[in-house]
Amino acid sequence: MGETDWTKKLEEETGIRFRTTRPEEIERESFLMIQEELGESFLASYPETQLPVLLRVIHTTADFYYGESLVFANGAMEAACRAIRRGLPIITDTTMAASGINKAAAGKFGCQVHCFIGDEDVKEEAKHRSMTRAAVSVEKAARLYPDCIYAVGNGPTALLRLYELIREHKIRPALIIGTPVGFVNVVEAKELILQTEVPAIVARGRKGGSNVAAAICNALFRTAG
Structure with missing residues (x-):
């Protein structure tokens, strides 16, 4: 039984009309649905260069909240494309974010993806200093990498420490992606990053996550390519 046959049979049995179940069409249909729901007026007013990132985030989360909360600061898109084309490393705060980044796309530009949160020296130092591993x-x-992209999707303390290092003129990241999710220090940490002059893509508010950080990276690869 072919795909069309079994879905047609399922439609008859359930009374549900499916848009498509063909693998090659599902993503395309998803993006069409997202754009339909956003509406022509919103799409026309949203900055064209930033739109692919927003669409990818909504596709990942099914949450249209990001249409209002996703902020691109200090020439973030231009800086992101430059950094990726230079093959700068991408540092994540979770293995989940690192896993979600498309390695083939990153490799095309020579961008290596690193996450140090599970390293033994990080664990020991965090315990010794009573700090978070993030x-x-x-x-x-x-x-290790004074010139890099940070993709922080979970730990607000990672953003807080980045803010301190930037303020102390110890680092100047090429880009910060700030999308931690949660309650404690999340909103505040994101706002502090937006107070710096560093190019940043930040999901304001409590929502976010490692999957959002990875989705932004993957969208940026497409834009830079």
Whole structure:
């Protein structure tokens, strides 16, 4: 039984009309649905260069909240494309974010993806200093890769430490993607990043996540390509 046959049979049995179940069409249909729901007026007013990132985030989360909360600061799109084309490394605060980044797309530009949160030296130092591993992991990244992209999707303390390092003129990231999710220090950490002069893509408010950070990276690869 072919795909069309079994879905047609399922439609007859359930009374549900499916748009498509063909693998090659599902993503395309999803983006069409997103754009339909956003509406022509919104699409026309949203900055064209930023739209692919927003659409990818909504596709990943099914949450149209990001249409209002996603902020692109200090020439973020231009800076992101430059950084990716230079093959700068991408530092994440979680293995989940690192896993969600398209390695083939990153490899096309020579961008390596690193996450240090599980490293033994990070664990030991965090325990010794009574700090979060997220904060210590970005310190390690700053020592190893002074020029890089940070994709922070989980730990607000990683953003807080980045803010301190920037304020102390110890680092100047090429780009910060700030999308931690949660309650404690999440909103505040994002707002502090937006107060810097560093190019940043930030999901204001409590929502976000490692999947959002990865989705933004993947959208940027497409834009840079």
